[in-house]
Structure formats: structure tokens, C-alpha cells
Amino acid sequence: MTRDFCWSQLERLEIHFGKLDERNASVVKNDYYEHLKVYTEDEMSQAVFTLIDSFKYRRFPLIRDIREVLDRVKFDAQSAPTAEEAQEYYDHIRCETCGDTGYILNVVSPSEYKLGMSSATASFCACRAGEVKRKAWESYLHSKQERRQIEHDRRFEPQSEY
Numbered sequence: 001m002t003r004d005f006c007w008s009q010l011e012r013l014e015i016h017f018g019k020l021d022e023r024n025a026s027v028v029k030n031d032y033y034e035h036l037k038v039y040t041e042d043e044m045s046q047a048v049f050t051l052i053d054s055f056k057y058r059r060f061p062l063i064r065d066i067r068e069v070l071d072r073v074k075f076d077a078q079s080a081p082t083a084e085e086a087q088e089y090y091d092h093i094r095c096e097t098c099g100d101t102g103y104i105l106n107v108v109s110p111s112e113y114k115l116g117m118s119s120a121t122a123s124f125c126a127c128r129a130g131e132v133k134r135k136a137w138e139s140y141l142h143s144k145q146e147r148r149q150i151e152h153d154r155r156f157e158p159q160s161e162y
């Protein structure tokens with residue numbers, strides 16, 4: 001964090017909690033900066049917002065008070081799950097629609113049933129397992145079509161005569 005940014009955040013706090021010591025304000029602001037410079041600008045701006053919103057005293061916050069809030073802000077940022085952790089968490093949640101099979105069976109009602117017709121049809125679920133199954137099925141169909149095309153092209157290749 002830069003000195004100017006720290007001072008601007010302290011000025012925001014002065015608006016709500018009153019001025020720092022008028023006689024040696026720059027010395028006091030430098031002292032605050034020396035103790036708070038290890039934090040990032042984002043952390044400092046979040047801490048100032050939190051202090052303005054919820055600081056219970058009318059006096060200007062001490063360095064100790066600001067550091068407590070900064071440590072909470074920093075801890076909250078560190079304790080949030082990463083994208084991999086979140087995905088791993090949601091992968092363990094069981095789908096209630098398909099039971100994590102990825103497939104849904106749709107039963108044909110007796111009034112719509114006709115002789116020779118299948119009594120149930122399968123479709124893919126909208127959950128993660130269903131999406132994985134759908135992608136695998138589409139990949140399989142695509143490779144199958146390519147193989148059929150290659151076999152077709154081989155069958156009808158022009159034969160050279162000797």
C-alpha cells in the first residue's frame with residue numbers, strides 16, 4: 001500500500017470519526033502508515049468501509065482497531081474456497097433427479113403406448129453427471145460417424161488395375 005493511499009483512507013475515517021491530532025497530524029498519519037503498510041490497498045479499503053459501518057466508538061480508531069479489522073478482512077479472503085475446492089465440494093452433492101447416474105427414464109403413459117413401442121425412453125439429466133455423460137455420448141457418436149465415413153470411403157476407392 002502506498003503512503004498516499006493510506007492517508008486518503010485515514011482522511012475518509014476522519015470524516016466520520018473526527019480529526020486526528022491537529023498539531024502533528026502528519027506525524028500521526030506516518031505512524032499509522034508504518035504500522036499498516038504491510039496490508040494491500042483492497043484490504044485497507046474494505047477495512048475502512050467496515051470501520052465506518054460498524055465501529056462502536058465515536059473516537060478515531062486506534063492502530064490496534066484498524067489492524068483487528070484488517071486481519072479479519074485478510075482472514076476472510078484467505079478462507080474463501082478456491083475454484084478447485086468449490087468444484088470438488090459440488091461434485092459430492094448427490095443429484096436428486098437422477099441419483100448421479102446422469103440418465104432420466106421417461107415412462108410412456110398407457111394411453112400413449114402403441115404396439116411395438118418402447119415403454120420408456122432415456123434422456124440426459126441437467127446435473128454435472130448428466131453433462132459428463134452427454135459429452136461422452138456426443139464424442140462417441142462423432143468418432144463412430146468418422147469411422148463409418150472412413151469405411152465408406154475405403155469401399156468406394158477407385159481400384160487401380162495392373
